[in-house]
Amino acid sequence: xxxxxxxxxxxxxxxxxxxxxxxxxxxxxxxxxxxxxxxxxxxxxxxxxxxxxxxxxxxxxxxxxxxxxxxxxxxxxxxxxxxxxxxxxxxxxxxxxxxxxxxxxxxxxxxxxxxxxxxxxxxxxxxxxxxxxxxxxxx
Numbered sequence: 547x548x549x550x551x552x553x554x555x556x557x558x559x560x561x562x563x564x565x566x567x568x569x570x571x572x573x574x575x576x577x578x579x580x581x582x583x584x585x586x587x588x589x590x591x592x593x594x595x596x597x598x599x600x601x602x603x604x605x606x607x608x609x610x611x612x613x614x615x616x617x618x619x620x621x622x623x624x625x626x627x628x629x630x631x632x633x634x635x636x637x638x639x640x641x642x643x644x645x646x647x648x649x650x651x652x653x654x655x656x657x658x659x660x661x662x663x664x665x666x667x668x669x670x671x672x673x674x675x676x677x678x679x680x681x682x683x684x685x
Contacts, residue, residue, distance in 0.1 A: 564612075566594060574604040580611035585618040592622055600633040610641025620656050627660065636661065 564581035575598070583591065607623065609615075627637040639662040643651065651657040 564591070566591065568598065570603075574606055575601060576606045576608060578608040578611065579615075579619075580613075582614040583612065583619050584614065584616045588618045588622065591619075592625075595622065595626055596629065600629060600635060602634045604636045604638055605630055606638045606640050608641040609639060609643055609647055612647050613644055615647045615650055617650070617654065620650065620654060624656070624659060638662070 564579060564583045564587055566580075567576075567578045569576045569578075577595065577598075605626075607626075623637070623639070630637050637660065639657075639660045
């Protein structure tokens with residue numbers, strides 16, 4: 547079973563549209579996002595993904611064909627994960643990320659909230675620079 551949708555919203559050109567495909571394979575649901583997703587797409591994409599039947603089978607979101615995403619997609623993925631977990635399911639992110647989505651995950655550190663493949667882990671806190679001087683009285 548495959549479901550597909552390519553919205554082009556008001557003022558959006560087909561080149562700026564995203565494409566979502568939902569399939570089932572090997573006991574899991576696969577949601578594949580392609581193209582460009584930003585806050586303008588969220589009303590439609592949010593309804594589309596959150597309306598999917600909740601299932602206990604694992605759900606894989608393949609982001610390998612996503613050229614652009616902003617933080618609204620991260621919010622949607624977190625909401626979807628929360629819904630699936632509440633019903634005993636799970637959400638996994640997969641696919642090698644392209645540069646802009648990879649940077650989004652790296653900068654926000656949200657990759658640590660997902661079971662991921664191809665998403666960088668949250669950055670470790672930077673080590674302090676410079677040297678601390680110990681007063682002579684404490685030496």
